[in-house]
Amino acid sequence: MTSEWEAVIGMEVHAELLTQSKMFCGCQVVDSTAAAPNSAVCPVCLGLPGVLPVVNREAVAYAMMVGLALHCEIPALNQFARKSYFYPDLPKGYQISQYDYPLARNGYIDIDLPDGSTKRIGIRRAHLEEDTGKSTHLSDGTTLIDLNRAGVPLLEIVSEPDLRSAEEAEAYARQLRAILQYLGVNTGDMSKGVLRVEANVSVRPKGNQEFRTRTEVKNLNSIRNLSRATEYEIARQIKVWESGGEVIQQTMGWDEARQRTVAQRSKESAHDYRYFPEPDIP
Ligand code: ADP
Ligand code: MG
Ligand code: ZN
Numbered sequence: 001m002t003s004e005w006e007a008v009i010g011m012e013v014h015a016e017l018l019t020q021s022k023m024f025c026g027c028q029v030v031d032s033t034a035a036a037p038n039s040a041v042c043p044v045c046l047g048l049p050g051v052l053p054v055v056n057r058e059a060v061a062y063a064m065m066v067g068l069a070l071h072c073e074i075p076a077l078n079q080f081a082r083k084s085y086f087y088p089d090l091p092k093g094y095q096i097s098q099y100d101y102p103l104a105r106n107g108y109i110d111i112d113l114p115d116g117s118t119k120r121i122g123i124r125r126a127h128l129e130e131d132t133g134k135s136t137h138l139s140d141g142t143t144l145i146d147l148n149r150a151g152v153p154l155l156e157i158v159s160e161p162d163l164r165s166a167e168e169a170e171a172y173a174r175q176l177r178a179i180l181q182y183l184g185v186n187t188g189d190m191s192k193g194v195l196r197v198e199a200n201v202s203v204r205p206k207g208n209q210e211f212r213t214r215t216e217v218k219n220l221n222s223i224r225n226l227s228r229a230t231e232y233e234i235a236r237q238i239k240v241w242e243s244g245g246e247v248i249q250q251t252m253g254w255d256e257a258r259q260r261t262v263a264q265r266s267k268e269s270a271h272d273y274r275y276f277p278e279p280d281i282p
Helices: 057-069 166-183 223-242
Strands: 005-016 080-084 094-098 104-112 118-130 134-137 143-146 153-159 195-205 215-220 250-255 260-266
Touching (some): 005 166, 057 104, 057 118, 057 153, 094 118, 104 166, 166 195, 195 223, 223 250
Parallel strands (some): 215 250
Antiparallel strands (some): 005 195, 080 094, 134 143, 250 260
């Protein structure tokens, strides 16, 4: 019976920052849905040998504004780190991100719920990183790469698992998007991918304090899809547990045509990104 279960949801939101130039080079940030492919690139964001990243001051200022708006601490020390993985849209073979020392941490957002009440949702951290390029997979098996987006400043905002329903997840996303828009650091246009929302979803018997295995739902290009996908995933997991099965840790995508979540890859926790401090940025 669905009423005996409650959802546990934590959100990971990636927001491109509306700076003039990219995170570590002088390239212009262009609308990746409009500009000619690979027209805003340079040796730094192409990851050519021998180049050095220089931190974009404006991006740091924007990230701090967001951190303050989310009632975060802004520690005196923050540090960039290399996150290594291999993918064609990542020219250097690693992403410059932040790991042990994020720019902002321990904040909260008060979200407005449909019944008129408000609820405080913890913000675990917000850290700066660089966006990847964009792959387009054609039906003949060819993949096209556009690196205009590679190196665009990206702020990742991670919530505590404080959300308890699809409605709360939706309210959180709306509130966070409104804050980013109000600050003028992001247009909030999820259909263009400048704001990308992922929901980590698990369920547990109501009243229980344990955290069960979660799945991570991606490919959510609108708040409506976030809400539908979360709703679907909650119902799916309840069914799995009730039929004596076990939810497995997976990355899921939202299949808009079939209105269901589909498994993309499993064993997410087995990733070894070999994080280490970025030696090229003091
Ligand atoms: P990572 O993605 O690096 O493994 P975490 O495990 O710390 O990072 O959490 C990522 C997100 O998942 C956070 O938003 C967190 O609130 C949420 N989360 C963690 N555990 C659960 C759970 N059992 N159910 C739902 N969400 C969770
Ligand atoms: Mg994650
Ligand atoms: Zn560049």
